[in-house]
Amino acid sequence: MTTTNFGVTCESVEQTTAFSTSPPSALQRFGLIERPSLDYTPEVAEATAPIYEKVKHIIPAIEWPALAPTIHAINRLKKERNAVILAHNYMTPDIFHGVADIVGDSLQLAIEATHTDADVIVQCGVHFMAETSNILSPDKTVLIPDMKAGCSLAESITGADVRALRERNPGVPIITYVNTSADVKAECDICCTSSNALQVVESFGTDKVFLIPDKYLAANVGNKTDVEVLVSDGACEVHERFTAQELRDYRKIDPEVKIIAHPECPPEVVAEADFAGSTAHMIDWVKTKQPEKVMMITECSMADNVASETPGVDFIRPCNLCPHMKRITLGKILDSLVEMREEVVVDPSIAEKARIAVERMINLKS
Numbered sequence: 261m262t263t264t265n266f267g268v269t270c271e272s273v274e275q276t277t278a279f280s281t282s283p284p285s286a287l288q289r290f291g292l293i294e295r296p297s298l299d300y301t302p303e304v305a306e307a308t309a310p311i312y313e314k315v316k317h318i319i320p321a322i323e324w325p326a327l328a329p330t331i332h333a334i335n336r337l338k339k340e341r342n343a344v345i346l347a348h349n350y351m352t353p354d355i356f357h358g359v360a361d362i363v364g365d366s367l368q369l370a371i372e373a374t375h376t377d378a379d380v381i382v383q384c385g386v387h388f389m390a391e392t393s394n395i396l397s398p399d400k401t402v403l404i405p406d407m408k409a410g411c412s413l414a415e416s417i418t419g420a421d422v423r424a425l426r427e428r429n430p431g432v433p434i435i436t437y438v439n440t441s442a443d444v445k446a447e448c449d450i451c452c453t454s455s456n457a458l459q460v461v462e463s464f465g466t467d468k469v470f471l472i473p474d475k476y477l478a479a480n481v482g483n484k485t486d487v488e489v490l491v492s493d494g495a496c497e498v499h500e501r502f503t504a505q506e507l508r509d510y511r512k513i514d515p516e517v518k519i520i521a522h523p524e525c526p527p528e529v530v531a532e533a534d535f536a537g538s539t540a541h542m543i544d545w546v547k548t549k550q551p552e553k554v555m556m557i558t559e560c561s562m563a564d565n566v567a568s569e570t571p572g573v574d575f576i577r578p579c580n581l582c583p584h585m586k587r588i589t590l591g592k593i594l595d596s597l598v599e600m601r602e603e604v605v606v607d608p609s610i611a612e613k614a615r616i617a618v619e620r621m622i623n624l625k626s
């Protein structure tokens with residue numbers, strides 16, 4: 261190790277040089293915007309009144325003056341940045357109804373993002389969703405308001421695990437649920453969502469496939485097909501907490517309630533439900549059937565968001581929150597737009613392979 265006159269090692273000089281030649285940050289490219297005032301003025305009250313109309317069933321009037329200035333500021337900064345906000349169905353109603361431009365499940369969001377001419381995507385969801393947006397829209401700047409917004413499913417498996425699985429099971433197709441890192445998608449044959457998992461499993465025409473990483477989704481799909489669906493050991497920490505006994509207890513208390521569940525729940529929970537489907541299918545089911553009372557067995561913000569669009573339906577909320585999704589708040593979205601952080605960029609060599617897996621699924625869908 262050589263030491264310079266200044267006591268700096270050659271290694272650290274190299275690091276400094278590498279840093280100074282690294283690509284400019286999103287903040288350097290777009291510049292800083294002055295932080296807006298967050299006073300609840302008559303102008304803010306008037307501009308946000310139509311938004312409050314949409315959420316008045318779930319956000320008490322007394323809370324609105326605390327939320328409205330940030331909502332107003334975000335909506336103004338979005339235009340200044342030419343940004344679009346993508347919000348997952350599990351975002352809280354102030355985000356979902358207050359500032360989002362596009363809402364939906366993770367894949368709907370990424371696909372819709374490819375159709376926008378915005379320069380910036382602010383991903384209100386978890387990290388793998390921001391990666392998918394970057395994979396499908398590499399020319400846009402993708403920001404996530406909190407880099408620590410992870411996912412128990414995505415963290416249960418790595419690209420190296422998939423390579424080992426393939427080595428041990430040559431010739432068996434490997435399908436990955438979209439809730440995985442870009443590194444994992446890059447090693448798989450195709451992606452799927454909870455909406456199209458059965459179709460993707462049967463599309464190979466083989467007698468067995470791997471469907472990773474959610475063991476419950478894989479088991480629920482396996483119950484509907486003759487294809488042997490092999491699993492890995494991941495689970496969503498929100499959906500696996502529901503139990504069949506809990507559902508039976510709810511029915512005893514209220515036999516009229518309709519129960520609908522997400523297929524990330526254990527199979528015995530799905531078996532107790534009146535309907536099981538993806539978040540998009542659950543929303544459609546409630547809007548179409550308009551049951552008197554419904555219980556959504558999924559992350560609890562989704563019930564809040566659907567409730568505001570179906571005021572005639574009484575929602576019973578067994579509340580399991582996703583701690584990762586809940587890291588995304590209005591305050592952090594505002595910081596993202598002011599300071600252009602945190603940028604999510606997938607290594608181009610990984611993104612290229614991961615894009616193939618995602619696009620195969622999209623093409624299969626259409």
Ligand code: SF4
Pocket residue numbers: 386410411412413414439496497498499559582583584585
């Ligand atoms: S709800 Fe489950 S699958 Fe979705 S982000 Fe949270 S932990 Fe991951």
